[in-house]
Amino acid sequence: MEIAHHPPTATGLDNRKLGFWTFIGSETLFFGSLISTYMVYKGAAVTGPYPHEVLNIPVTSVSTFVLLTSSLAMVLALNAVQRGSRAGTLTWLLATAIGGLIFLGFQAYEFTTFVHEGLTIQTNVFGSAFYVLTGFHGAHVSVGVLWLLTLAALTAMGKIGREDSLKVEIAGLYWHFVDVVWIVIFTLIYLIP
Amino acid sequence: MADAIASERGPQRAHAEGHGAAALYTDPGGLWATIRGWITTVDHKRIGIMYASAALFFLLVGGLEALLIRVQLAVPENDFIGAETYNQLFTMHGTTMIFLVAMPLAVAFFNYIVPLQIGARDVAFPRLNALSFWVFLFGGLFLNSSWLFGAAPNTSWVGYANLTSVQYSPGLNVDFWVIGLSIVGISSLIGAINFITTIINLRAPGLTLMRMPLFTWMTFVTSWILATAIPVIAVALIFLAADRFFATNFFVPGAGGDPVLWQHLFWIFGHPEVYILILPSFGIISEVVPTFSRKPLFGYPIVVYAGILIGFIGWGVWSHHMFTTGLGPIADSFFVASTMIIAIPTGVKIFNWLATMWGGALRFTTAMLFAIGLVAIFTIGGLSGIMHASAPVDLQQHDSYFVVAHFHYTIVGGAVTGLFAGFYYWYPKVTGRLMSETLGKWHFWTFIVGFNLTFFPQHFVGLFGMPRRVFTYPAELGLGGWNMASTIGAFIFGVSTLIFVWNLIRSARRGTPAAANPWDAPTLEWSVPSPPPHYNFAEIPEVESRDPLWKGAAAGPDRAVATGGDEPHMPSPSAWPILTALGISLTWILLMARIWWVPLIGLAVTAVCVYSWAFQPAFRAES
Structure with missing residues (x-):
C-alpha cells in the first residue's frame, strides 16, 4: 500500500522537494523585485533620515553572523535526523530556531531604534522600501522559526524518524534560502554605501 | 475483467459498466453528500470542472459589462451610463476577462487534461490544487462584490499609479481591486508550482520530454511564466496596498516615489501575462489540428522550442507598453528590437500549423474550425502588434482604439478561440457526450461575424483618433457609424456566446454518447473511458512514441477499468x-x-x- 501512495516519480526526486525548489525559484523573483525597488529608492528620499544616518553596520553584522551560523546548525540537524539521532535532531533544530529568534530580536531592536531616530515606514521612500523589504524578510524568518519549532516538537514526541528526514531537509532548503536572501540584503543595503 | 477492457471501444458498454458522467460526478447519499463531495474534492477532474464553471460564470458577467460599454458608445454623446459607471465597467471588464475568465479557463484544461495526457492519476499536490481553486473563486467573488457597494474598481485593469493613490481614488474602488487581484494571484502561483512538479515528476514511463503532447508542453511553459511573473505583480500590489493602507510613499511623487516604477513592475508581469493567456491555446490547437488533419504535428520539436523561446523572450519586451513614458531612445530601441524578435517564434508556429494541415485528411469539426479560426484571427492581431512594436508608430497608436482592436484580436481571437476549440475537443472526454455540432457551427459562424464586426472597425476608429477609456465622443468626430457597427457586432458576439453556453448545458444530457476516443486522436487522455474513472488509469501506461494511440505498443484504447476491490487508492477528500x-x-x-x-x-x-x-x-x- 505504501508503494501505491508514493509511486516512483519520473525524475526520482520527491514531489515535495521538487515543488519546494520551484517555490524558491518563485521567491527569488519576489525578493528580487523588493530589493530592486530598494536600490532605486535608497537615494530618492527628499527628506531625512537618509540610509547612512540610521543603518548600523556593526550591530547588523552581529545579527547577520548569528543568522548565517544557524544555517550550520540546520545542516547538522539534517545530518542528525538522517543518522537517526533523535537527541541530535532536537538539539540542532532548536539551535537553528534560537539563531532565528536572536536575529528577529535584533531586527525588532533595529526597527525600534530607527523609529526613535525618526524613520518610520511613512517618513520617506527610503523608509517605505526599507521596512517593506526587511519586514518581508523578517516575516520569512518568523515562518521558518515556527516551522523549526514544530519539527522540534514532533521530534521530541518521537514522530520524526530517519524515514522522515525529507521533512527536515525541506525546512532546511527554506532556511538556507532565507539566509541567502539576507546575504544579498546585507551586502546591498548595509555594506554598499 | 476482459470484458471491461474490450468495452472501451463502445460508449454504450462504458455506460453499462456504470462509469457514466452521472455516476462519476455525484456522490452516494443524495444532494448534500454531492455538495460536500465537491467542496472537499481533491480530484483534478472535479476541480477542472469547477474552474471551468466559475470562469464561464465570470465570462457572462464580463460579457454583460462589454455590452453595456458598447451600448454607451453606440452613438456620439450618449448619456446611457455616466462617466463614473463607464470607468467601473471597462476596468472590471478587463480585469474580469483576463484574471477571472481567460486564465482560469486555461487552468481548467490544465487540471482536467494534463494528468490524463501524461498518464498520471492526479496532480502532484491534489489538496494544493483544491486550495488553488478556492482561493481563485473567493478572490473573484470578492472583486465582483464591489458592484454591490457601488464601488467597483475604476482605474483600468493596469491600475496606473498614482491615479490609484488614496489622494486621487479615495473610495473603496481601488481597495477592492488591489485586494481581489492579490488573492487571485496567490491562486495562480500555487497552481503553477503544482503543474511544474506534476509535469516533471508524474510522467508515465517512456513519456520523455520530447514525447510530451504539445498541450502539456505549453502548460509547462505557461506554469514557469506564472511562477516567475506572479511574484513581480505581487510586489507591485503589496506596494500599492502599503501606500493605501499604511500610508507609505512608494508611488507618491512628492515624497520621492516614482509612479513609473508601478508601470515597470506591472508590465514586467503584464507582458509575460499575455503569453500566459495565449500559450495554453497554442497548446490546445497543436492537439486539435493534428487530430483533425490525421497527421502528426509538423515540426514537433520546433513548435516546442518556439513555445519555450516565447516564454523566455516574453520577459524582455515589457517596456513596449511604455514607449510614451519617455524612457529614452536606447531603452526604446532595445524594446522595439526584442518585440520584433518575439514575433518570429510566434510566426513559426503559425507555419507549423499550416504545414500540419497541408495534405492532411481534414475533418471540419467545430473544434477544428475554431483552431483554424485562431490561426487566421490571431495572425491579424499579430500583424497589428508588429505595427506598434515600432516606437514611432506606437506613439501615434498608443491609448487609441487601434490598441483595443489589436489586443482583442490576440486575446479573443487567439486565447479565447483556442479555448473554444478545447471545449469542443475535450467535452466528450469530460462528459461522455459530444457537443452538438449543429449548435457548434452556429456558435462558430456567429462568433466569426460578431467578433470581426466588433473589433475590425476599431482599427480605423483608433487611427482616426478616438482614445480608449473615454466614455463618449463628439458627433463631429464622424465615428458614429463605425461605433454603431462595433456595437451591433458585440451583440452578435453576445448571442454567439449564449449559443455556446446553451450547447454546453444541453449536450450534457442530450449529446450523442461518446466512445473513449471519438475523434481517433493520438494522445493518452483518449485511451481511458469517457468520462475517465476517478483514478484515471487502473494501470499506468507505458509510452513509446509521441502519438501513442496512433502507433506503438500502446496503440488503441486499452487501459483497463479496475474491478471492485482493485481500484487504486486515491487521496482522500x-x-x-x-x-x-x-x-x-x-x-x-x-x-x-x-x-x-x-x-x-x-x-x-x-x-x-x-x-x-x-x-x-x-x-x-x-x-
Missing part, C-alpha cells in the same frame, strides 16, 4: 483547502479595516487551517 482559502482571503480583505492588527485575525485562521491540513494524512481509510 479534505475540507482544509477551502477553509485555508477562506483564511487567506480574510487576511487580505480585513486590510480594508485600516487597523494594522485586524488582518492578523485572518492570518491566525490561516495558520490554524495550515496546521490542521499538515497533520491530516493525505490518504485515509474510507470511513
Whole structure:
C-alpha cells in the first residue's frame, strides 16, 4: 500500500522537494523585485533620515553572523535526523530556531531604534522600501522559526524518524534560502554605501 | 475483467459498466453528500470542472459589462451610463476577462487534461490544487462584490499609479481591486508550482520530454511564466496596498516615489501575462489540428522550442507598453528590437500549423474550425502588434482604439478561440457526450461575424483618433457609424456566446454518447473511458512514441477499468483547502479595516487551517 501512495516519480526526486525548489525559484523573483525597488529608492528620499544616518553596520553584522551560523546548525540537524539521532535532531533544530529568534530580536531592536531616530515606514521612500523589504524578510524568518519549532516538537514526541528526514531537509532548503536572501540584503543595503 | 477492457471501444458498454458522467460526478447519499463531495474534492477532474464553471460564470458577467460599454458608445454623446459607471465597467471588464475568465479557463484544461495526457492519476499536490481553486473563486467573488457597494474598481485593469493613490481614488474602488487581484494571484502561483512538479515528476514511463503532447508542453511553459511573473505583480500590489493602507510613499511623487516604477513592475508581469493567456491555446490547437488533419504535428520539436523561446523572450519586451513614458531612445530601441524578435517564434508556429494541415485528411469539426479560426484571427492581431512594436508608430497608436482592436484580436481571437476549440475537443472526454455540432457551427459562424464586426472597425476608429477609456465622443468626430457597427457586432458576439453556453448545458444530457476516443486522436487522455474513472488509469501506461494511440505498443484504447476491490487508492477528500482559502482571503480583505492588527485575525485562521491540513494524512481509510 505504501508503494501505491508514493509511486516512483519520473525524475526520482520527491514531489515535495521538487515543488519546494520551484517555490524558491518563485521567491527569488519576489525578493528580487523588493530589493530592486530598494536600490532605486535608497537615494530618492527628499527628506531625512537618509540610509547612512540610521543603518548600523556593526550591530547588523552581529545579527547577520548569528543568522548565517544557524544555517550550520540546520545542516547538522539534517545530518542528525538522517543518522537517526533523535537527541541530535532536537538539539540542532532548536539551535537553528534560537539563531532565528536572536536575529528577529535584533531586527525588532533595529526597527525600534530607527523609529526613535525618526524613520518610520511613512517618513520617506527610503523608509517605505526599507521596512517593506526587511519586514518581508523578517516575516520569512518568523515562518521558518515556527516551522523549526514544530519539527522540534514532533521530534521530541518521537514522530520524526530517519524515514522522515525529507521533512527536515525541506525546512532546511527554506532556511538556507532565507539566509541567502539576507546575504544579498546585507551586502546591498548595509555594506554598499 | 476482459470484458471491461474490450468495452472501451463502445460508449454504450462504458455506460453499462456504470462509469457514466452521472455516476462519476455525484456522490452516494443524495444532494448534500454531492455538495460536500465537491467542496472537499481533491480530484483534478472535479476541480477542472469547477474552474471551468466559475470562469464561464465570470465570462457572462464580463460579457454583460462589454455590452453595456458598447451600448454607451453606440452613438456620439450618449448619456446611457455616466462617466463614473463607464470607468467601473471597462476596468472590471478587463480585469474580469483576463484574471477571472481567460486564465482560469486555461487552468481548467490544465487540471482536467494534463494528468490524463501524461498518464498520471492526479496532480502532484491534489489538496494544493483544491486550495488553488478556492482561493481563485473567493478572490473573484470578492472583486465582483464591489458592484454591490457601488464601488467597483475604476482605474483600468493596469491600475496606473498614482491615479490609484488614496489622494486621487479615495473610495473603496481601488481597495477592492488591489485586494481581489492579490488573492487571485496567490491562486495562480500555487497552481503553477503544482503543474511544474506534476509535469516533471508524474510522467508515465517512456513519456520523455520530447514525447510530451504539445498541450502539456505549453502548460509547462505557461506554469514557469506564472511562477516567475506572479511574484513581480505581487510586489507591485503589496506596494500599492502599503501606500493605501499604511500610508507609505512608494508611488507618491512628492515624497520621492516614482509612479513609473508601478508601470515597470506591472508590465514586467503584464507582458509575460499575455503569453500566459495565449500559450495554453497554442497548446490546445497543436492537439486539435493534428487530430483533425490525421497527421502528426509538423515540426514537433520546433513548435516546442518556439513555445519555450516565447516564454523566455516574453520577459524582455515589457517596456513596449511604455514607449510614451519617455524612457529614452536606447531603452526604446532595445524594446522595439526584442518585440520584433518575439514575433518570429510566434510566426513559426503559425507555419507549423499550416504545414500540419497541408495534405492532411481534414475533418471540419467545430473544434477544428475554431483552431483554424485562431490561426487566421490571431495572425491579424499579430500583424497589428508588429505595427506598434515600432516606437514611432506606437506613439501615434498608443491609448487609441487601434490598441483595443489589436489586443482583442490576440486575446479573443487567439486565447479565447483556442479555448473554444478545447471545449469542443475535450467535452466528450469530460462528459461522455459530444457537443452538438449543429449548435457548434452556429456558435462558430456567429462568433466569426460578431467578433470581426466588433473589433475590425476599431482599427480605423483608433487611427482616426478616438482614445480608449473615454466614455463618449463628439458627433463631429464622424465615428458614429463605425461605433454603431462595433456595437451591433458585440451583440452578435453576445448571442454567439449564449449559443455556446446553451450547447454546453444541453449536450450534457442530450449529446450523442461518446466512445473513449471519438475523434481517433493520438494522445493518452483518449485511451481511458469517457468520462475517465476517478483514478484515471487502473494501470499506468507505458509510452513509446509521441502519438501513442496512433502507433506503438500502446496503440488503441486499452487501459483497463479496475474491478471492485482493485481500484487504486486515491487521496482522500479534505475540507482544509477551502477553509485555508477562506483564511487567506480574510487576511487580505480585513486590510480594508485600516487597523494594522485586524488582518492578523485572518492570518491566525490561516495558520490554524495550515496546521490542521499538515497533520491530516493525505490518504485515509474510507470511513
